[in-house]
Amino acid sequence: MRRLLAITIIVCSLLFGWFWMMYNYAxxxxxxxxxxxxxxxxxxxxxxxxxxxxxxxxxxxxxxxxxxxxxxxxxxxxxxxxxxxxxxxxxxxxxxxxxxxxGKVNQYAISIIEGQTFKEVLRDIREHPAIKKTLPEQASISQYLTLLNIPEKHLEGMLLPETYFFIKNTSDVDILRRAYRSMQVFVNSAWPKRDVRTVIPSVYDALILASIVEKETGAAHERKQIAGVFIRRLEIGMKLQTDPTVIYGMGDGYDGDIRYRDLRKDTPYNTYTRYGLPPTPIAMPGKAAIDAVLHPEDTKNLYFVSNGDGTHIFSETLKQHNAAVNKYQRKQ
Structure with a gap:
């Protein structure tokens, strides 16, 4: 009996040892x-x-x-x-x-680029293979606002340009709502620290002007200068006269060229025919453009013109501006 018990113990030990070895190996x-x-x-x-x-x-x-x-x-x-x-x-x-x-799941990313319109952001989201599409391809802004449950009158300029990371099958609604919340957090925390300008009385006005600054220059060192020019124009009651607002107002009618007749055709966004800011932002402004509007450069300049390398020549008077236009645009 003792022998049988000993054999059983040995066999069980061997089996357990074998099992443990195979388990650890596996x-x-x-x-x-x-x-x-x-x-x-x-x-x-x-x-x-x-x-x-x-x-x-x-x-x-x-x-x-x-x-x-x-x-x-x-x-x-x-x-x-x-x-x-x-x-x-x-x-x-x-x-x-x-x-x-x-839960170390795959992380995907999508970037909202500075200067993109809502239409362009929506296109990029729709083309991303890892995002679950729930929003209709064609809808009015008011319909999108309702579906997104965003308490605004317009979506342009309301999404913060950033890279957003997410897991597969995150919905388009979730991505857009995150971008909206990120913009709200950033701009509302930056607003109390602003240089107060009476012509920019609200956060929304700041976003409108920041979107124009974003579209006017890609040169980081110029943003505060351009913001300062536009604010000075607003302060003296001068029209903003900025092409990007006209282009935005043309919508799908813009074919890559802006003509004299386009500058004369009145739309709510034509800052050549109307005074003040346009009714909404014209693109998604980045943090730097928003900061430029909240902390603009004090300047006497009222004009600027592209010099052909992505930067601009700034002028205080119309005479100086016309000379710069002749030199850099008309090559005279």
Whole structure:
């Protein structure tokens, strides 16, 4: 009897030792070879443990039965998070479970670029393969505002240019609402620290002018100068006379060229025919353009003209401005 018990103990010990050796080998040896490359696995919401392990097994990233033992042993059966994961060669099942429990899902990115219009932002979002599309392709601004639950009258200029990171199947609504909240946080925190100008009485007015500054120059060192010129024009009751507002008011009628008749055709955005700021921003202003409007350069200049290299020549008088136009634009 004692002999049988001893044999049983030895056999059980050997079996346990074999099991433990195989378990440790299976958990610490990667199933993903360099030849396979990175493997993308999508864990759906609501999948049970058997379904999750079957998905991982079919993709070749774990040995299903051994991995199930490991998940149970770690008490992680109910802690695996849904999402899209990318597992690179060399990752062990232990590391893979760590990814799944911590939710280290794939991160995607989309950038809203300074100077983009809402229409252009919406196009980029619609073309991004990882974003879930829920918004209609054609809708009015008021319809988009309702669908986004954004309490504004217009969406132009209300989304902060940034790079936004997200997981696969994040909706277009979520992305746009994040960009709107980011703009609100930034501009409302910057507004109390502004250099007070009576011609810019509200945050919205600041965004309107910042969008014009954004479209007028790509040269960082000029933004405060150009903001100062526009603010001085507003202060003395002079028309802004800026081409980007005219172009925005032309909508789809703009073909790449702006003509004299376009400058004479009145629209709510034609700052050659109307005084003051246009009714809405004309693009998405970046942080630097907003800062330029809130802290403009004090200047006597009233005019500027492109010198052909992306920067501008500034002038105090119309005579100086016309001379600069002749030199740099008309090549006289």
């Amino acid at each position: 958990m610490n040896e990667s199933s993903i070879s360099n030849e396979m490359g990175s493997v993308v696995v999508n864990i759906e919401k609501g999948q049970n443990l058997n379904q999750i392990i079957s998905t991982l097994d079919k993709k070749g990233v774990v040995d299903g039965p051994w991995f199930k033992w490991h998940v149970r042993f770690e008490g992680a059966a109910n802690r695996i998070q849904a999402g899209e994961y990318e597992f690179s060669p060399g990752l062990t099942p232990v590391q893979i479970l760590n990814f799944l429990v911590k």
